[in-house]
Amino acid sequence: MGKPFLSTSFTVITACVISSGEVIAADAEWLDVQASLPAVSAPNAKISGGGIFSEESLGVIEGSFSAPLTHSTGLQIDGLGGFGNGDGSFGVGAHVFWRDPGEGLIGVYGSYTSVDWGSADYEHLTIGIEGQAYLDTVSLEGIVGYEGGNNVESGVFGIFNVAVYPTEDLRLFAGLRHIQDNTFGALGVEYQFSGTLGDSGVSVFAEDRFDGDGDNQFWAGLRIHFGESKSLMRRHREDDPFNPTLDFLFEASVDDSMAAPTPSMEPTPPMEPTPPPTPSPVP
Numbered sequence: 001m002g003k004p005f006l007s008t009s010f011t012v013i014t015a016c017v018i019s020s021g022e023v024i025a026a027d028a029e030w031l032d033v034q035a036s037l038p039a040v041s042a043p044n045a046k047i048s049g050g051g052i053f054s055e056e057s058l059g060v061i062e063g064s065f066s067a068p069l070t071h072s073t074g075l076q077i078d079g080l081g082g083f084g085n086g087d088g089s090f091g092v093g094a095h096v097f098w099r100d101p102g103e104g105l106i107g108v109y110g111s112y113t114s115v116d117w118g119s120a121d122y123e124h125l126t127i128g129i130e131g132q133a134y135l136d137t138v139s140l141e142g143i144v145g146y147e148g149g150n151n152v153e154s155g156v157f158g159i160f161n162v163a164v165y166p167t168e169d170l171r172l173f174a175g176l177r178h179i180q181d182n183t184f185g186a187l188g189v190e191y192q193f194s195g196t197l198g199d200s201g202v203s204v205f206a207e208d209r210f211d212g213d214g215d216n217q218f219w220a221g222l223r224i225h226f227g228e229s230k231s232l233m234r235r236h237r238e239d240d241p242f243n244p245t246l247d248f249l250f251e252a253s254v255d256d257s258m259a260a261p262t263p264s265m266e267p268t269p270p271m272e273p274t275p276p277p278t279p280s281p282v283p
Contacts, residue, residue, distance in 0.1 A: 039099040040074035041238045042228060043067040048205070050221015052249065056118040058084040060219070066240045073098050080245040082117065089115045089252070091245040095130060101238045105132040109143050113248040120252035122151040124180075134237055139163040141175075141242055152251075153181040159244050161186070168231035169194050169203075177209070180251045184211035190223070192232040201225030203232065209250045217250050 047063040059082065066076040078093035091114070097107025106129070113124040128145015141161040148154040161175035175186040188207035193200060206220040225235055236242070 037101045037238065038068055038071050038074075039097065039101075039105075040066050040068040044225065044227030044235075044239045046201075046223060046225045046235075046240060048221055048223040050205075050219060052082070052217055052219045052246075054215070054217040056085070056087075058082040058087070058089070058117060058249075060221075060246070062243060062246065064240050064243050069096070072100070076241055076243075078111070078243045078245050080113075080243075080249075082249065085118075087117045089113070089117050089249060091248060093243065093245050095241050097130060097241065099132075101234075102134065104134050105130070105241060107131075107241075109145070109244075111245060111248065113245065115249065115252045117249070117252045122149060122252070124149045124152050124248050126157060126248070128157070130241065132241065137165045137233070139165075139236065143244060147179065155181060159247055161242065163236075165233045168233045171232055171236070177247050177250070179247060182211060182251060184209055184215075184250060186210075186247075190232065192225075192235075194231075200229065201227070201235075207246075209247070219246060 043066070045063065045065045047061065049061050050059075052058045052060055060080065061082075062078075062080045064076055064078045066074060068074050074095075074097055076095040076097075078091075078095075080089075080091040082089040091111060093109065093111035095107055095109050097105050099105040099107075108128070109130040110127045111125070115122050115124065124147065126145055126147045128143050130143045132142075133140040139161075141163060142159065144156070144158045146155070147157040156178070157180075158178045159175070160177070161173045163171055163173035165171055169192040171188075171190045173186070173188050175188075177184050177186060186207065186209050188205065190203050190205040192203040201224055203223045203225070204221075205223055207218070209217040209219075225239075227235075227239060230238070
């Protein structure tokens with residue numbers, strides 16, 4: 001009985017060691033895959049179409065293109081165009097960043113926005129630092145920097161979001177902005193269709209900007225992502241950082257004080273009549 005017992009024990013121990021080794025190897029392979037994810041999975045793009053509804057409404061097309069620079073760094077270019085009632089506004093932005101899709105992102109951000117909307121007429125420039133942290137199904141997002149331009153308030157600006165993904169295809173966020181010396185809140189939702197459509201990249205969204213004076217800017221529409229099929233949360237962490245260009249239009253939609261100065265219309269006072277010349281005395 002001794003030898004069979006020893007043989008059986010050796011077989012069981014060997015099987016356990018091999019099984020444990022396979023589990024450890026699988027875990028190591030999974031960790032390697034997570035660690036090897038690039039900053040941007042592949043060149044990709046998204047485009048959004050919708051409307052801004054506030055004191056003055058505007059049709060808007062917004063888009064972004066992202067691409068890897070190196071394995072750990074990426075680039076995103078943002079664009080925005082608005083039109084309505086003979087008005088037109090446009091904006092461009094750029095992100096250059098380092099990212100680990102399992103941890104977070106840090107980089108630099110800059111933008112230029114030209115606004116001619118209702119009574120608002122200004123040019124807005126920003127340069128700042130961007131950061132994101134990924135905590136399971138929660139994302140913390142922020143940009144802080146300096147703003148200036150033509151007919152705008154100059155100083156520090158900030159954009160901050162806390163986003164939650166109840167499912168991988170549903171994003172809810174709440175945020176705070178400080179732009180042009182105005183502090184206002186933000187709420188939003190985006191849902192990517194799945195199921196029969198798969199993770200096709202087609203989503204609907206709605207967002208609201210609001211301040212303490214009761215001003216609101218509501219923005220809603222349809223968004224199409226181009227690139228690899230994946231969940232909405234993975235798109236946001238593996239492909240494109242959020243596009244903040246729309247936030248720089250809030251001031252134009254609610255604040256008439258940003259209007260360019262207009263020439264005075266007061267009438268010019270009449271000129272006083274010139275007195276007739278005094279006749280010279282006759283000698």
